[in-house]
Amino acid sequence: MSAFLRLLFRNRLAALGAVVLGAILLLVLAIPLLPLPDPDVIATADRFQPPFSEGHLLGTDHLGRDLLSRLLYGTRLSLAVGVVAALIAASIGSAIGIIAGYFGGRIDNIIMRGVDMLMAFPYILLALAIVAALGPGLLNALIAVAAVNIPFFARNIRGITAGLAQREFIDAARLAGLGHTRIILQELFPNVLPVIVIAMSTTVGWMILETAGLSFLGLGSQPPQADLGSMLGEARAALISAPHTSFVPGVMIFLIVMSVNLLGDGIRDALDPRLKSGALSRPLPMTQVRRRGDVPPATDDLLAIQHLETQFHVGKRIYRAVNRVSLAVKPGECLGVIGESGSGKSVTALSVMGLVSSPPGVITGGAVRLEGEDLLGAKYETLRAKRGEKVAYIFQDPLATLHPLYKVGHQLAEAIQVHHKPSDREARARALDLLKSVRMPNAESRLDNYPHEMSGGMRQRVGIAMALANDPEVIIADEPTTALDVTVQAQILALLDDLRRERGLAIVFITHDFGVVAQLCDSVAVMYAGRIVEQGPTDTVLNAPAHPYTKRLIACVPELGGGQRELAAIPGLPPVVDNLPEGCAFAPRCDKARDECRRGDIPLDGQAPRAVRCLFPEEPVT
């Protein structure tokens, strides 16, 4: 609770709301102590006195009554009426909701039908109908406002209760032979109460406003009794000649509603864990780059990742997701990058085209060079022109990575149209060719499908077709076959291999599966905790792994290209990269670890193209 309050008050606006509302409440409670004139004493001689006049701090109204006094009494009345309406709506609505949610079935059905019908009205119509039947008056306005808010509570509370009613502790209570009433009162109600309180705190502002509104219309409090709404309503006639009489109650309503809103928002934010982690940040069009240190010089590779450092800055914590990683591919080459999830392999891949979500991602060092040109220093437009055109991505899980509301043909055509200017018809023809080139069955009719209408294998073919749209030079495939079954996976891999041979594509293949690497890649880099721990030609690494981690990874694959591929057989978990131990990151899971392993920085050592980051390698790599 105190953590909740701290969170609430860290939100400065919520604190402001609390202060304003607190001040208003204090003033209202202090009414008996204040030297206020009677709010209803008429003195027509003193009518429409301006604010700050003798004896009337806020002036007087059209009957010469003291505005300050009327304001405070009116505020008290408005607040009281709003709160009472909220209490009534909450109790009746919650009772209905609990009954519907607890009993379920027919009872639930009938009740919720009724609630839906009440909610089919614009709220004020219902309130007006009730006032029409009962006659104008503050009490009737209160009843009307409470009544129109009952469905809101009923629906919310019913949802919560229906969820709770399925839980074991309710079953247990039933088996113990408790009656319905006891179960509802002793087991359900205490669990539902917090939700009721929150729902009330978010609606009480509305109810104050709604009752004030009805009074403003002349349907609520009747003279001489006045709440804020009827004060404003009476002042309306003199709006032009004595605007202060309108201003005073109007501003008060505004202050009350605003402070309640601010407080309500604060409560909601404090309770919503997503906002705490700052996860609801919008990722920028490209990853932020704040490089320290020198930019490495150009090489003659097609794509070169040089000493790349990518970090996630979350609050004060820094996660070193990618720590000085260097990789390179030449045309027609396939490079496998392998590691467990969290090893930094996907972040490395996404860093290339600035696609790491930022915030929280930041590239803090190194370079990514395409044909020698440094992409990390490039302007957005330069980078964008190369995305999909020179370097294309194939992502995992195409149900999430294809736009759900655009037809597949449209998404393919768009990939071309953002870089070239074909007519719609040409683009569509090209999209069809692409689908055919990835051997999509019934390509023609598939163009007009939405992603959700396809199978996983077909969607992944669309993903590949989209990557091929502009004949890129490099394809970065981020676990493109993980979500697929083994047969489809084999087909997709064969397809990629053909494309590489036919088109001279360079492929960077991110995976956690040595079987896939063996099938497709010329060379392989093994990543662990954000760093490369071993690299070399695929055959050599597979046949003579040097790093203990690589050896274990390979041992986990019972039969290359099939069977169980999880890395669960390695005891322990990969480390969290915000606080790495000194020395070898694998030491806690390594059975060869000695004291030396836990000291100093262990270099990636060996003779190109072989290298390993281990003091006691399984095989010599020189």
Added chain:
Amino acid sequence: MGRYILKRLLSAIPVLLGITVIVFLIMAMIPGDPATAILGSYATPENVAKLNRDLGLDKPLVQRYFIWLGNMLTGDFGRSFSLNRPALDEIVERFSATLVLAGTSFVLCSLLGILAGVVSAARQYGLADKAITFVVLIGISVPSFFLGMMMILLFAVNLRWLPVSGMYAIYGGGDLPDLLRHLAMPALALAAVATGVIARLSRSAMLEVLRQDYIRTARAKGVPERRVLMGHALRAAMVSIIPVLGIQAGFVLSGAVYIELVFQWPGVGRMLVDAILKRDIILVQGGVVFVAACYVLFNIAVDVAQSLLDPRIKT
């Protein structure tokens, strides 16, 4: 699509019937002799007798309901005693004025709200975002009737840009420019709260969508950022914005009651308030049923729009 619309229309029938039942039951709560209560100060013995005959007030409740329902279905909403004309004529005339006002406000708050939300999300934590968040906070906290009064003071009284009230000028008005001049203030005052609510929701819907994988895909394809925002992201965000537009339409319609009073707009809201104060129950119950029914139909249109946008909805 045609079948889907038909299906939704059919499913509205029980809701519409429910509305009539609810209104009927509320009116049955009137204490004392209904005819006298309904007629109030118009209760001459002849009137009471006529009303009892017309509504069958001497008959049992259920039977009375069906007589009332049957009459409404044939277009007979009864006769307004305070205005001495058929209730339906008055309701339709007044409702069309409300439609002009609330319709304009609804378009305004949808466009402005979504635009503000998109800009706010695109510039999250930037100056524009903070400015919009602040204005939105004020907007959703000012009671619309107070805002309307303040606008009158500023734009009509002090600056003399716009007329104080009414729908048309009394002399020489009646054309479109005249209507627009009269419409500007009430439409804006009425749109304020809904604009704020829609802006807030659009902002969070956009932020939610921008984190999705398919946005990363669009960026990986090289789609320009403007198109990522206004195309890919907004389209997906609309799936959660549209239902809120439907709900906000109800709030705009409700708020129209206050705004019509402040600006002397000859709409159905003011008609209802006047009718309540004059105890013209026939007019009230007819008006409530009529407007609620229109709102139900409007919400069907919202559902249809949603199904056009989102192919995943089964039609």
